Amino acid sequence: MPVSDLLTRSCLERGHHPAVIDAEGTLSYLDLGAAVDRTVGWLRSQGITAGERVVYAGGNDRVFLALFYATLRIGAVFVPVHPELTEGQVGHIVEDCDATLAICSPADLARCRQEIQWTSADGFTAEVPDDSIAVLIYTSGTTGRPKGVVCPHRQMAAAVEAINSCLRYRADDVVLCRVPLSFDYGLYQALLCALTGSTLVLAERGQDMGLLKLIERHGVTVVPLLPALAQILTLLQRKRQRPTAVRLFTNTGARPGRAIMSELLELFPGSAFASMYGMTECKRISILDPDAYADHPDSVGMPIAGDLIRIVDGGNRELGPHEVGEIVVSGETVMAGYWGIPLEAQKRFVRRDDGSLELHTGDQGYLDEDGRLYFVGRDDDMIKRRGVRLGLTEIEDAAERIPGVSAAVALRPEPEDGPLDLVVRSELPVEEIRAQLVQRLDPARRPDRIVPVDAIPLTSNGKPDRGAVKRLLDPPAHADHATTLPFAQTRTTHGPVAV
Structure with missing residues (x-):
């Protein structure tokens, strides 16, 4: 028809x-x-x-x-x-x-x-x-x-x-x-x-x-x-x-x-x-x-x-x-x-x-055994970390289940063995988010750093824009000041904003 x-x-x-x-x-x-x-x-x-x-x-x-x-x-x-x-x-x-x-x-x-x-x-x-x-x-x-x-x-x-x-x-x-x-x-x-x-x-x-x-x-x-x-x-x-x-x-x-x-x-x-x-x-x-x-x-x-x-x-x-x-x-x-x-x-x-x-x-x-589908991640979102193949969306989902976290974007490490950043939109203290993620994620899936932002940039179709999120981070967010501390706190408020 x-x-x-x-x-x-x-x-x-x-x-x-x-x-x-x-x-x-x-x-x-x-x-x-x-x-x-x-x-x-x-x-x-x-x-x-x-x-x-x-x-x-x-x-x-x-x-x-x-x-x-x-x-x-x-x-x-x-x-x-x-x-x-x-x-x-x-x-x-x-x-x-x-x-x-x-x-x-x-x-x-x-x-x-x-x-x-x-x-x-x-x-x-x-x-x-x-x-x-x-x-x-x-x-x-x-x-x-x-x-x-x-x-x-x-x-x-x-x-x-x-x-x-x-x-x-x-x-x-x-x-x-x-x-x-x-x-x-x-x-x-x-x-x-x-x-x-x-x-x-x-x-x-x-x-x-x-x-x-x-x-x-x-x-x-x-x-x-x-x-x-x-x-x-x-x-x-x-x-x-x-x-x-x-x-x-x-x-x-x-x-x-x-x-x-x-x-x-x-x-x-x-x-x-x-x-x-x-x-x-x-x-x-x-x-x-x-x-x-x-x-x-x-x-x-x-x-x-x-x-x-x-x-x-x-x-x-x-x-x-x-x-x-x-x-x-x-x-x-x-x-x-x-x-x-x-x-x-x-x-x-x-x-x-x-x-x-x-x-x-x-x-x-x-x-699952009843035929229900579970989405883990796009191929582009799959990484291997500490010998474990995982999806960045698994990390994002865990963060967004925390009351008070309205949005989260996990960024692919660059280089491959580099630190994994998790960008979140939340007013919660980073230490509180870190403590809850320790309970929800195994070590391979725990991000090295949490970066709070005031807004998550979006694509024209309203989806999180990973490239723009990455560009939001100042060079200090990738500098050595946080390499020894997991879930280091950085807040950035500039760049394109959405909600």
């Missing part, structure tokens, strides 16, 4: 129900459908045809959604770009995907918005094969130049259905999307709302201090989280203590600390938490049922419907329960590889005997 059919169905069945709320107001499903029709007309006036790539660097608003659905309706390929990327980064994406139309500069965005407003509606809909490409989503490029993940209609539709079978969004839900729509976590909120006929509330980063009022005003029931957003909502609700209609928090990517989530659920009575694991190359891989969170708070859940997870060692030998290895996934939501790169050159995607693709995530984890 073409992904754009999700919206078409809700327009027919939920026409007068609010579809999207943004800074300009509210659009019903019929209103949004009309906006898509006008945008189809505008794209066709620009000469866009099936298969051509349309790059868009807009923010969280109705124009993004109209252009997304309209591009898919005519069979073209939508390429969302985060509006905060540099000109060079955007230029690479435009060139790499051989875009026919790129709407990226402020002038382009303003012209597009203005022209669409005065374009006549065009109800044209192309015959879109399920295996045709719907979206190219470019990865962050932390390990090299960004690569475009090829997302066909079939896999995207399967992912939306499978995710909702676990999360159970409802027609009366109001979903707050503070996550960028250019990030697949945000984009799929729009698709989940279209699937269920629910309401999407769009917010930008500049509205963070007013998020709680936004939640109250619109009766928000579902909040997709990133760590920074969890911290913001905790701080705001701690002060206001106002009742809300929030029933579900979700999270993927970097996970909020255990202490933050515990306090957040307490501050929003009646809410539950669904921890999820996935990556752009497969969208979603596993989801922990909210009812299981209390008993299995460290798990990221069971494989979603249609997917199979196995854990393998370096020789691709399948491992047993509780054995840590690479997470490998196959099934209906595995995307179609990277744009413009021959399959034999793609280490992540491997062709199976039946012709389907298997995704080697590069992430480390294990399955």
